[in-house]
Amino acid sequence: MLVKNTFRKEIKEILIEAMLQGEIEPGIRISLPELAKKLEVSVTPIREALTQLTEIGIVTYIPNRGFFVTELTKNEASDIFEVITILECKAIEKAEYSNEQLIELRKINRAFEQTIEPTQKLKLDMEFHQKLIENYSNVYLKKIIEDIRTRIFMYEFHFMVTQPIQTSAEMHNHIIDALENGDRPKAKEILHANWSLSIQNILATYKSKDLCD
Amino acid sequence: MLVKNTFRKEIKEILIEAMLQGEIEPGIRISLPELAKKLEVSVTPIREALTQLTEIGIVTYIPNRGFFVTELTKNEASDIFEVITILECKAIEKAEYSNEQLIELRKINRAFEQTIEPTQKLKLDMEFHQKLIENYSNVYLKKIIEDIRTRIFMYEFHFMVTQPIQTSAEMHNHIIDALENGDRPKAKEILHANWSLSIQNILATYKSKDLCD
DNA sequence: ATATAGTATATCGTATACGATTTTACAAAG
């Protein structure tokens, strides 16, 4: 089943994908024996993968109790929102955008706008953001963004946060417009609002579900 | 020997401290059997700690060969410089500074200015930066800064980078002045220059030692 | 009926074992 690369690497990827698919939800404890059985490996590489994921915050470790998928507190929501916003704004400030890329961005956004299936929608939203900073050279910065983005999308999926999609797709279009016009400040401003919208929607859903403070 | 907490957590801390002390230097392979012997534990928690450290970039993993302390490439130097600068600038833009804190900052900086012992000097430089953003509430952002700062100081130690200390201490003082005067843009500008100085010194030392491109 | 204590079970965190891979050492050939 698990071949090539270390199991640890593969398991990490599987876990992240499972979180993005809603198979593993925030708050739950990840059962090492169950996962080991499911993946047909021992708990050793699973533990190693999970300890890695604690480092980026998507998994929380509690001694003697195990690994839990991190729930989002209001404080942390604003914390990560702040970080992703300034870093992604820095990225679009400095990235290069060819015509091909802008066309590709519009294409993704059109698909995003037109899809109604929630999982697909989230995937396209994520894809848009990935494409947006694809050409930015700072690998380190992109990794941080990637980690945060994964978490945000996981929470959106978890709560089936339904963004006002026209608003979000419109924002994406305005970002692309601004980039096309070379108006980086404008693009940043809209991107800031776009992430703000995401986080606010998550927090609004929290309030209605009274889950986590 | 290792009691309380998980071994993994303690080992991670020990490893980071050893890197900051120059006992484990960039580029070397971390021998699991040797470390296990030295710390009187099995390799299991060591591996777990090391896999965590790969996630923040301070350790690099190569399949079947093991864990290495990450060497600094020129690209990565500018990558992490960019990230720490924007994040630390954001932190001082938003942090609160009491009189007590400004006094404490000056105190640390005075010690930094007056010390000649390289290890102690680096520690004080690090302490200054820690105190600088201590009151900023964004825990997530502070962790990212902490991780990067650890790496930078490790490289400074590794190359015994001797900053023009009067310049650096002066910059610190100007930052404090600006904060005292409520001039956050000014403080940010000087902080930016301060980190730029650090990174440039590291890169200059690289060039003279022709180690890593 | 509820609370507490004791026991059984499941899981966690680490140690040890073992096959796979890499590194090192040494011998043979050019």
Next chain:
DNA sequence: CTTTGTAAAATCGTATACGATATACTATAT
């Protein structure tokens, strides 16, 4: 002397074992 090939040793990555801890369940006391 240098290069190549082979064997031995060391290490890596994962599986398994086991004592420690947490959780679940049962019995007893109030």
